[in-house]
Amino acid sequence: MVPRNRSVRRTKAALQSALVDLLLEQKNIQAVTVQAICDRADISRSTFYLHFENKDEVLSSYLLQMIGRVHDALRAWTGSDDSRWTVYFAHIAHIAPILSSLTSDGGPHAILSRYERQFAVVMQDLVLPGRISNLDHTVSYQAHYFSGGLLSLTWWWVEQDQCATPAQEMSRRYHALCSGHLCP
Template identity: 25%
Template sequence: MSKKTDLRILRTKQSIRKAWIELIQEKGYEAITIQDIADRAMINRNTFYLHYENKPDLLNTYMDELLSELKNAVVLCPISMNTYSISILETVMQTILEHISHNTSFYYAMLIEENRIYPFREKMENIIKDKLNERWNPAAGNPPLAISKELLLEYLVSSFMGTIIWWVKNDLPLPAGEVASQFSRLVAYGHLKAAGIAYEE
């Protein structure tokens, strides 16, 4: 009996979240009402309130769950403290993109310009920044960087987010592994060299 109840609750929550994401894409977060969500999910308002206090509670609960999954996946990416290679950037990017590919509608709703939710992007950027910052932990005994570490991290995180948003906005036009590979080469070699364009210094 308990298992049946749990499955019913799970299905209801999935219906609510699916309806909510669809409505964000159609109307934008601010314009959505609880009644809109209930109607789309084919439940009554009281059922919604059994699971979530209000619209911000639904947003924060789902954001936290997805970002926790993303963080757990990124944390597992190996980073060597002794050497640096483009494979580090490639691994982190591919991990993020593969996670997004299983939750594309949600990430589209959270990140794309027309509907984006700013706190979500900021939290996502912090997950990436924290992971990349592991590489320059002073305890690793590495020599000092030739440029500001803060500037480097901002540059890398901005590059990550720009690539991710392009990928999601354009309906995942390339496989995650290919995007990750091209991204890591762009960062490591610069856009001209990575693209095979002849240039003069």
């Protein structure tokens, strides 16, 4: 059983990596085809469809995996609150070219919406660690509010600022906004 799971993980990782490489080259999700992903990963189309329904699902799985990594890093953060989000913005700077490829033609909104919903779970866990529950509407609506604001600020940073502002400064700005303060 373990070798099969390992094989599945390797196959999915190869497909994700191929998609990311193609996005970096093409700069547009619409230009990337399933066949191009399969060719780059050296995996047959039938194997592709055993693991994913379409290229959006590959991208979604990649983004969710990245969110998991950021979530782990945010939970482990021991620095000051106003610099906590440096971890997030540093991560975004790393994947900004991929995110830019989603927004160049409007991008697949379903993927972005799923990213926001998943990040709301991360926010909720940061507010009440270990007590993630959809039943707690007070925490849930706040988590969605903050994750929506973070996602909006993220798209501004990627598209308008092109990640020119350092991650530490973006962290400070986000913290200030969450605290109800305007910052230059």
